Amino acid sequence: MDFIVQGFFQSIRLIISMDEETLNVVMTTLSLTGLSMLFILGIGLPLGFALGYFDFPGKHFFRTVADTLLALPTVVVGLLVYAFISRRGPLGDLELLFTIRGMAIGQVILGLPIVVSYTATAIEGLDNRLRLTLQTLGASGTKLAVTSLWEGRFQILVAALTSYGRIIGEVGSAMMLGGNIKWHTRTITTAITLETGKGDFPLGIALGIILIAISFALNISLSFLRRRVGNS
Amino acid sequence: MKSNKRALLFITILAVCMLALSPFAYAKPPVLRMATTTSTDNTGLLDYMAPILLKDTGIEIQWVSVGTGKALEYGRNGDVDIVLTHDPAAEDKFMADGAGVNRRKVMYNDFVLIGPANDPAGIKGKPIGQAMATIAAKGQPLVSRADKSGTHAAELKLLKEAGVKDFDKASWYVQTGQGMLNTINIADERKGYALADRGTFIKYEANLKGKPGLVIVVEGDKQLLNMYSVMAVNPIKHPHVKYDLAIKYIDWITSSKVQKDIANFKLEGKQLFFPNADIRAGH
Numbered sequence: 341m342d343f344i345v346q347g348f349f350q351s352i353r354l355i356i357s358m359d360e361e362t363l364n365v366v367m368t369t370l371s372l373t374g375l376s377m378l379f380i381l382g383i384g385l386p387l388g389f390a391l392g393y394f395d396f397p398g399k400h401f402f403r404t405v406a407d408t409l410l411a412l413p414t415v416v417v418g419l420l421v422y423a424f425i426s427r428r429g430p431l432g433d434l435e436l437l438f439t440i441r442g443m444a445i446g447q448v449i450l451g452l453p454i455v456v457s458y459t460a461t462a463i464e465g466l467d468n469r470l471r472l473t474l475q476t477l478g479a480s481g482t483k484l485a486v487t488s489l490w491e492g493r494f495q496i497l498v499a500a501l502t503s504y505g506r507i508i509g510e511v512g513s514a515m516m517l518g519g520n521i522k523w524h525t526r527t528i529t530t531a532i533t534l535e536t537g538k539g540d541f542p543l544g545i546a547l548g549i550i551l552i553a554i555s556f557a558l559n560i561s562l563s564f565l566r567r568r569v570g571n572s
Numbered sequence: 573m574k575s576n577k578r579a580l581l582f583i584t585i586l587a588v589c590m591l592a593l594s595p596f597a598y599a600k601p602p603v604l605r606m607a608t609t610t611s612t613d614n615t616g617l618l619d620y621m622a623p624i625l626l627k628d629t630g631i632e633i634q635w636v637s638v639g640t641g642k643a644l645e646y647g648r649n650g651d652v653d654i655v656l657t658h659d660p661a662a663e664d665k666f667m668a669d670g671a672g673v674n675r676r677k678v679m680y681n682d683f684v685l686i687g688p689a690n691d692p693a694g695i696k697g698k699p700i701g702q703a704m705a706t707i708a709a710k711g712q713p714l715v716s717r718a719d720k721s722g723t724h725a726a727e728l729k730l731l732k733e734a735g736v737k738d739f740d741k742a743s744w745y746v747q748t749g750q751g752m753l754n755t756i757n758i759a760d761e762r763k764g765y766a767l768a769d770r771g772t773f774i775k776y777e778a779n780l781k782g783k784p785g786l787v788i789v790v791e792g793d794k795q796l797l798n799m800y801s802v803m804a805v806n807p808i809k810h811p812h813v814k815y816d817l818a819i820k821y822i823d824w825i826t827s828s829k830v831q832k833d834i835a836n837f838k839l840e841g842k843q844l845f846f847p848n849a850d851i852r853a854g855h
Binding site: 427519522537 | 605610614619634635636637649650651750751753754757775776779810812
């Protein structure tokens with residue numbers, strides 16, 4: 341029991357002092373997940389919209405694929421992407437292995453199905469009269485998509501948050517694709533794995549607390565945003 | 573639609589901030605990429621050496637620490653420029669296959685057989701071969717890394733030399749598939765024996781602040797020597813590797829000054845690695 345309590349107090353001290361190394365790990369995590377989310381939303385929203393809005397042959401099949409990919413194990417993604425971006429792989433010359441960009445590929449694959457699937461569900465759930473109204477008003481293409489997505493914004497926000505939660509907390513692909521290189525590709529989760537491996541529990545706990553704090557801060561700010569947007 | 577734009581703006585600013593804060597913002601020295609073993613990383617040796625390297629040569633080193641088997645695999649695939657490992661047999665094969673060049677000895681330490689203080693197998697101070705055979709015969713737990721690391725290879729060799737057979741599925745043979753310290757911790761929980769490199773064992777002792785559950789039961793045998801070698805990845809197979817930096821690194825780590833630095837690296841007042849780069853003995 342003793343060492344858990346000790347570890348907890350020591351971790352609080354570590355968070356308050358926030359040395360350069362810990363700060364770098366946190367920053368790496370934020371820039372990695374930020375980059376990943378940019379692509380996840382950029383690709384996921386249009387895809388999710390198309391999947392939810394249009395009727396086309398094989399639509400059901402694509403939905404099933406997207407839903408299945410929700411449960412994709414992180415290590416499998418890590419392994420597959422590694423095979424592609426290793427020097428031996430087809431994309432080896434792009435020098436993506438052990439870089440933030442390489443890690444982002446893995447995270448996009450992990451986070452994308454969540455956004456696609458949830459967005460499609462949100463769009464499907466919209467009142468059909470909205471579509472008719474928009475069409476009557478002569479809206480088309482991008483305008484139609486943006487308005488529809490806007491109507492489903494709360495569910496899409498939840499989708500983005502869930503997706504972010506998945507990528508910020510995953511360790512399998514981050515470890516395999518990033519290599520946990522100090523000052524460069526060490527994220528909070530790979531650092532926790534390393535510190536546990538070194539037997540340094542307080543630092544592991546400290547990083548865990550920071551991870552939870554980031555998620556918490558993000559949730560708070562988004563629910564704040566949601567309230568403001570909802571009122572206006 | 574005004575609030576729509578505001579939300580979009582907010583998200584964009586957030587994303588830009590995250591990217592701007594990324595650690596790539598400053599200019600970088602030439603980077604050498606190394607694959608190495610968990611024992612050199614977990615003990616803190618690499619953290620201690622990196623600033624010395626940067627000061628002496630202006631090279632920044634980035635390393636991934638995995639088991640020796642995987643480190644060599646990274647070398648074979650050309651994913652790193654240099655490897656620092658400790659499994660002589662696997663390294664021989666690596667060199668014979670033409671995956672590496674310029675292999676040089678760097679340092680050694682030794683493996684120790686650790687186990688519970690009350691020594692249920694009764695093997696304290698016995699020769700290592702006899703100790704391994706006794707553990708197997710008495711069915712005491714032997715916790716293995718089972719991850720193709722240098723330590724795992726050494727343990728398999730010792731078991732083979734002791735004439736122990738068919739242990740893969742034996743109930744006493746616990747295969748963790750994890751790094752050295754994790755494996756020691758598991759051995760501690762299971763009150764079992766384990767083969768460990770001395771450096772990591774000292775680190776484990778230090779973590780538990782003088783109250784370790786496991787102690788050294790066999791040490792000092794000649795079969796327990798643990799040799800570390802460095803190899804550059806063959807630039808003919810992988811033209812993109814930074815061969816010139818790799819050679820600089822090898823020259824650097826085998827120089828008498830840095831060899832002394834390695835000897836000076838201490839944990840809890842104990843020397844962990846013993847330099848042995850012999851300038852004349854080329855492979």
